[in-house]
Amino acid sequence: MGRFLLELLKIVLVTALLLVISFGVWIYFRGTQPMDIPEARGITFWQFIQDRWNATQEADTRVSALPQYLGCRNDISYYFPLNLRGSFNFAYASLNPDSKLAYAFKYWEEQKPDEVLPKLKPVNLSGVPDAFWSYFERAYWRALVSIDYMAAECKLGPVNFDGILAGK
Template sequence: MKTILAGLALLFKTTLLTLLIATLIPILYFTWQMSQPLPQPEFKGLSYYQFMEWRKMATEDVIAKYIVSHPSFEYKGIGEPITACYSGVVFGGYIFLPAQALSYTFASMAGVMPDELHAVPTGVTLLNFMPKWWETFEYLFWYNEIHLDSFGGLVEFCRLQPNIPTPEEFKTMKLEHQIITRN
């Protein structure tokens, strides 16, 4: 009886360790990839993290300018205006798009071919699954941010100009933004 319990305990521990590794590897892989420059020329060499930070700073600037130019403006939404303008981008970029890219990558392994509406990768195997998943995520991110012109925004005070900076311009912009927000 002790041998059976010891065997079950070992099986349970092995299963938990496998699940932990299976969860951590994609998170660590995406975390690393998000720090690398995005390959599409529209992102001008920014990494995913830099682009998202630029987008947040640009949104804060647009809201501030809108409030100054509209003195009678009263925000009647939930939370701050930045939350209304930026929370969907964060949800999509960190939750929805990785899950959508994962489903497309799994679909490719099942033999589904890409079409006009679905960016299903091709040639996915177990050995290249993570890079193909990341490539699919990058494409979906580019498609949603650049191709669909998501800078327009439905709410007037959320509309950005798609003036994506280079990494050097981003560093300067980030320093200027930090100085302005401290004052």
């Protein structure tokens, strides 16, 4: 009996590892495609993240020189778990439009409309990855570009499209 449970545990762990690896490969692949945001001008998600990372480093260098500031928070790392969870929730709500979670998304779409985040619409199982990715990339765009004005001294500034598009 103990040997059977050990083998079952191995199968579960290998399956979980394969799922995590395939999810990582999928995220990498989707990040190499142009963003589905008109303001992004066709840059890829990874180009966008690289630009924001460089802007974060510049802002941190600039702000660290000021005596009253310790430095800037890296919002790319900070928003990753939040955007990941939000994307899973949005994908679930899209798949189950009658769930409480879907009603919560619809409530906020009506009460505080946001032109950057995608609108909830019912999808079938094959549309869940697109719903997930749409929310994920748009949530990052919203956090790192649209509401970056709230960062005060740590503001990242506009996306360097000239530098990104010249590198293509």
